[in-house]
Amino acid sequence: MSELQDLYQEVILEHSKHPRNFRGMEKANLQAEGYNPLCGDHYTIFLEVEDGIIRDISFQGAGCAISKASASMMSQILKNGTTAEAEELFEKFHQAVTGKESGKEPDAAGSLGKLEAFAGVAAFPTRIKCATLAWHTLHAALKGDQVVSTE
Ligand code: ZN
Numbered sequence: 001m002s003e004l005q006d007l008y009q010e011v012i013l014e015h016s017k018h019p020r021n022f023r024g025m026e027k028a029n030l031q032a033e034g035y036n037p038l039c040g041d042h043y044t045i046f047l048e049v050e051d052g053i054i055r056d057i058s059f060q061g062a063g064c065a066i067s068k069a070s071a072s073m074m075s076q077i078l079k080n081g082t083t084a085e086a087e088e089l090f091e092k093f094h095q096a097v098t099g100k101e102s103g104k105e106p107d108a109a110g111s112l113g114k115l116e117a118f119a120g121v122a123a124f125p126t127r128i129k130c131a132t133l134a135w136h137t138l139h140a141a142l143k144g145d146q147v148v149s150t151e
Helices: 002-007 010-017 065-078 083-098 113-123 125-143
Strands: 030-036 041-050 053-062 147-149
Touching: 002 113, 010 065, 010 113, 030 125, 041 065, 041 125, 053 065, 053 083, 065 083, 065 113, 065 125, 083 113, 083 125, 113 125, 125 147
Parallel strands: 030 147
Antiparallel strands: 030 041, 041 053
């Protein structure tokens, strides 16, 4: 069970039990729904973006501990940042959890801060989509797409 314990690091469990920004948003000007059919994770991400700044971000939905914690931590980190920073972090996060280093930035995982907790899922291919679902959904919302599926 030690590998599984690594996977469900304390910070992931804490965020899944007490998700941050877990609510709807009436003033949202961008939103997207994301599905992960492999696991059954399903979330809607809401964004209020003004002049390229993410003024507010929230999410609603249901899924496993990893997908919920990922959405919670993402919302906390991206709030009040720029959409460009959000896209950049999406790239780095995706590389870290899929185990692909960019080459240009050998320390990509090192700049992820708390998100490094998810690097453990790289060893569990079926859980990678759980960890990245919220990010794919955010990316879709920023592009103006309304529905995204990881399948
Ligand atoms: Zn899941």
